[in-house]
Amino acid sequence: MIKILTATGGSKHAERAVRFSCRLAQGQTTTLTALTVADPDEITPLEQICHKILDIAQRYSATINLMHASGQPDQVIRQTALQGHDLLVIGARGLHSRQDFFLGRNAIRLIKNLPVSTLVVRKKDTARHILWRIPRGPIDARHVELIVHMINTLQADLTILDVEPSAMLFGHRQTSDMDVVDTCDLPDRVAQLCSKIQAASGKEIAWRIRAGIPEEVILDETAIGNYDLIAVSARPHRGLGKLFGEDLAYRVARNIPVSVLLLN
Numbered sequence: 001m002i003k004i005l006t007a008t009g010g011s012k013h014a015e016r017a018v019r020f021s022c023r024l025a026q027g028q029t030t031t032l033t034a035l036t037v038a039d040p041d042e043i044t045p046l047e048q049i050c051h052k053i054l055d056i057a058q059r060y061s062a063t064i065n066l067m068h069a070s071g072q073p074d075q076v077i078r079q080t081a082l083q084g085h086d087l088l089v090i091g092a093r094g095l096h097s098r099q100d101f102f103l104g105r106n107a108i109r110l111i112k113n114l115p116v117s118t119l120v121v122r123k124k125d126t127a128r129h130i131l132w133r134i135p136r137g138p139i140d141a142r143h144v145e146l147i148v149h150m151i152n153t154l155q156a157d158l159t160i161l162d163v164e165p166s167a168m169l170f171g172h173r174q175t176s177d178m179d180v181v182d183t184c185d186l187p188d189r190v191a192q193l194c195s196k197i198q199a200a201s202g203k204e205i206a207w208r209i210r211a212g213i214p215e216e217v218i219l220d221e222t223a224i225g226n227y228d229l230i231a232v233s234a235r236p237h238r239g240l241g242k243l244f245g246e247d248l249a250y251r252v253a254r255n256i257p258v259s260v261l262l263l264n
Contacts, residue, residue, distance in 0.1 A: 001029055001030065001031065002024075002029060002030045002031075002086045002087065002145070002146065002149055003030070003031050003033075003084060003085045003086050003087070004021055004024055004025055004030055004031065004032045004033070004085065004086070004087045004088075004089060005032075005033050005035060005077075005080060005081050005085040005087070005088050005089070006018055006020075006021040006032070006033070006034050006035070006088075006089040006090070007034075007035045007036075007037070007073075007077045007088070007089075007090050008034055008035070008036060008049065008053060008091075009036065009037070009049070009073075010036075010048065010049035010052065011091070013091035013092060013121075014090075014091045015052065015056065015091075016091050016121050016124075016125045017089050017090055017091035017119075017121045017125075018034060018053055018056050018057075018089075019056055019060070019125035019126075020089060020119070020121045020125045020126060020259075021034070021062075021089045022056055022057055022059075022060035022062040022064070023060060023062075023125070023126055023153060023154060024087075024089075024149070024150065024153050024154070025060075025062040025063070025064070025153075026060075026061075026062065026153045027153070029149070030149070031063075031065070032057075032062060032063065032064045032065065033064070033065045033066075033067050033085075034053045034057075034064050034065070034066055034067065035067045035068070035069065035076075035077060035080055036049055036050070036053075036066070036067070036068045036069075037068075037069055037070065037071065037073040037076045037077065038068070038069070038070035038071075046068065050066055050068075053066065054066075067080070074110040077090075077110060078110060078114060081114065081116045081118075082115070082116060085116055086116070086117060086142070086146065087116070087117050087118070087119060087146065088114070088116050088117070088118045088119070089118075089119045089121060090110065090111070090118065090119070090120055090121065091120075091121050092120050092121060092122045111250070111253060111262060112247070112250050113247070114264065115264050116264055117142075117143070117146060117261065117262060117263050117264050118261075118262045118264070119259065119260070119261045119262075120253055120259060120260045120261075120262070121259050122257065122258055122259050122260075123228070123257075123258060123259065124228055124258075124259065126154055126228075127150070127154050127156050127228045127229035127259060128154070128155075128156050128157065128228060129156060129157045129158075129159070129225070129226055129227050129228060129229070130147070130150065130151070130156050130157065130158045130159070130227065130228075130229045130230075130231060130261075131158075131159050131161055131218075131221060131222065131225060131227040131229070131230050131231065132147060132158060132159070132160050132161065132231040132232075132233075133161045133162075133163065133214065133217075133218050133230070133231070133232050133233070134160055134161065134162055134190070134193065134233060135233040136163075139189075139193060139233070140233070140263070143233055143263040144193070144196065144197065146261075146263070147197065147231065148197055148200045148201050150229075150261075151197070151201045151203060152200075152201055156229070157203065157206070158197065158201075158203065158205050158206070159205075159206040159207065159208060159225070159227070160190060160193060160194060160205060160206070160207045160208070161207075161208050161209075161210065161217070161218070161221060162187065162189075162190050162207070162208070162209045162210075163209075163210055163211065163212065163214045163217050163218075164209060164210065164211035164212075186207065187209070190207055190209070194207055208221065214248055215248060215251055215252060215255070218230065218232070218252055218256070219252075219255060219256070222256055222257075222258065227258060228258050228259060229258060229259045229260070229261060230252065230256050230258060230259070230260050230261070231260075231261040231263060232248060232249040232252050232253075232260065232261070232262060232263065233249070233263045234247055234248070234249035234250075234262055234263060234264050249262040249263070249264075250262075
């Protein structure tokens with residue numbers, strides 16, 4: 001069972017997130033909750049917001065639970081997301097990173113260090129082609145389950161991106177390594193993941209292996225590919241990483257012009 005939480009304030013970008021959530025809430029393996037938070041700056045009446053949410057849910061044949069709370073929006077949403085939810089879906093105010101997210105004055109703090117997978121919806125209320133940059137270490141089974149669910153409910157294609165670590169030390173840049181790695185053999189970890197997802201989704205899974213600074217590789221791949229959702233597995237920093245490394249998923253969410261799924 002995948003528990004989805006979407007936060008909405010009644011704006012157009014918030015409604016886009018609700019529509020995306022309803023698409024993901026198809027079938028009996030998900031629950032969907034829409035959270036509204038009392039905000040003194042919000043001019044849209046609560047009844048009107050709730051009516052719009054229910055109208056969207058009916059349009060997509062989705063079952064949705066309404067929840068209302070009061071308080072600082074980003075804090076309330078964080079606390080609610082931590083109550084057993086697997087995915088938080090929020091809308092972005094603009095189509096690029098320099099515009100704030102829709103909650104509060106600067107709700108980027110909502111997703112920073114939140115230990116719940118978060119989907120930041122930009123431009124579209126669906127996704128047809130997903131790019132997943134997988135981590136170098138172990139891959140969480142919950143993340144695989146969520147990716148498979150998105151492929152099946154959205155009828156999306158998936159490309160797996162594996163970034164070789166050759167140019168990653170201390171921010172050293174080797175632009176010549178930004179090309180696709182010349183290899184005939186698919187690494188076992190990637191091959192096994194592709195096979196597992198293909199068996200669960202019934203879709204052929206594409207893959208790319210590239211070398212370079214992860215953030216640069218992801219941005220470059222997004223620019224040349226026809227992707228409308230970028231998924232990044234976030235891993236907590238330990239030791240010196242806490243001092244020298246800002247979370248990659250957070251940086252990608254700020255700089256990618258399409259929807260971003262932060263897998264936590």
